[in-house]
Amino acid sequence: MGSWKIESAKSSGFCFGVESAVKTAYSILEKYPGRKIYMLGEITHNETVVGDLLSSGMILVHEPGEVDEGSVVLIRAHGVTPQVMEELSSRNCEIIDCTCPFVKKIHTIVNKAGKEGHPVYITGTKGHPEVVGICGESTHPVTVISSLEECQALPNIESDSVWVSQTTFSSKVFQEICEFVQKKIANDQIFGTICYTTENRQRETADLAELSDVMIVIGSKTSSNTKKLYDICSDRCALTYLVGGAEEVLPLLPMWRERKVKRIGVTAGASTPVSIIREVIQTMSENGVNTNPESNDINFGDYIESIPQLRKNATVKGAITTCDSDFVYVDVHDKSEGKIPRSEFEPDFDFEAAVEEHKEIEVYVKSIRNTDMGKEIILSKSHVDFSKNKAEIEAAYENKTPVTVKITNVVKDGVIASYGGVDIYIHRTQLELNVVNDLEAYKGKT
C-alpha cells in the first residue's frame, strides 16, 4: 500500500466556456426532439463527453457542407470563421452559437484590425480550430507563431501590427514574445487575450508542480490547453503523466510505491469533466490510504470536502461570463458556474457589455444541488439588490433625505412605488400638497 497526499489545482476541469457549450448541447437535444442536430467539430476535446452526446442523438460533422439544409447546428466554444457561418446560413440552418465570449472578443479585434489594414499576428497553435476561426476574421494574411524561437526567426515583423493570442496559449511564452516584439518594432498593438481561467489554471498548476513528487494532468491528448499544462508540469516535476482516466493511473501505482512518492498533484484541462477528475483521485486515494494516524495523507472523502464549496444563503462576488435567453451565468469561483434568471436584471441592463467585460456583481446563493449534468447553482441578484436598497431607504428615512422612486401600481387609497425592487406604499394624501384623486395618472412616473 502506498502513502501519499493528493492535492488538486483549484481551477481544474471544465472552464465556463466549455461547460456552457456542453449544457447548451444537452438543452437543444431536449428542445428539438426529432430534428437533426449537428455539432460542428467535437464540442470539447473529451471522448467521454462527445461520446455521450453522440449516443444521445447528436451528429458529429467537421465541415459545414456535411449538414442537412434547415438543420440545427451547434458551434463549439472555439468558434468558426465568418465564412463557415455564412455557409450555414445559406443552408438555412438554425445556428446555436456557443463560441466562448473570450474567443469572440479576439474575433472582434482581428476583424477590426483587418478592416483598418493592420497586419495581424497570432500566438497559438497552427491549425487549431480556435486559431483557424480567428484567422478567418481578417481580410489580410495572418501570421501564426507558436514559440519565441519562431518569432525570432521571422525575417521581418511588420510595424503597426496587431498581436493577439489563442486563449489557451502559454502566458509565459506570450509574455516573452511580447517583450521581444516591443524591442523590435514601434506602433504595435498587443492584446492580452489569453483567458483568465487559462492563466489561473497555468499559474496554480505551476505552483503545485513545484511542490509535487508526481503530477497528474487529466485530459485528452488532443486538447491544446491540457498539453500546455503537461508542458508546465514536466518542466517542474520529473514524474509528470498525462492521463485520460483512472484506468491509466492504476499501472503507475506500483512504481510510485517503490519510489516512496509522498505528494501527488492533480490538474486537469478545461475540457475534462469533473466526474473523470473525481474518478482518478478516488483511484489514487483508495490505493494510497495510509493507516498511520500520524500521517498527513488524505483520502477521497477528505479531498472532496476540501474542494472550495459555495455555501447556500451566502452573498459572494462573481463575474458574468455568458447568458442565454433564460439565464445569466456567473463565475463564482466554484467548480461550476451559477445562474441567475434573466428577469432579475433591469430591462435596460447591457448584457453584451457585461459578458464582454466580465462584469463583477454581488450575488446571493439561493440553492445548490447535484444533477445528472453536474452541480446546479441558483443565484439571485435581486436578493442582494433588495437588501442594499432597503438599507438605503431606511437610511434615507433616518436622515430625512429624499430618494427617487418609480410608481408601479395603484392600490386602495394610494400607490406602490419601487426603489430598486423595494416596494413603498404612498398614501394619496402624501403624493402632493393637496389630496390626489386621479391616482392612475401617476403610474409609471418617477
Ligand code: SF4
Ligand atoms: S478556455 Fe477560456 S476561452 Fe477557452 S472556452 Fe474555456 S473559458 Fe473560453
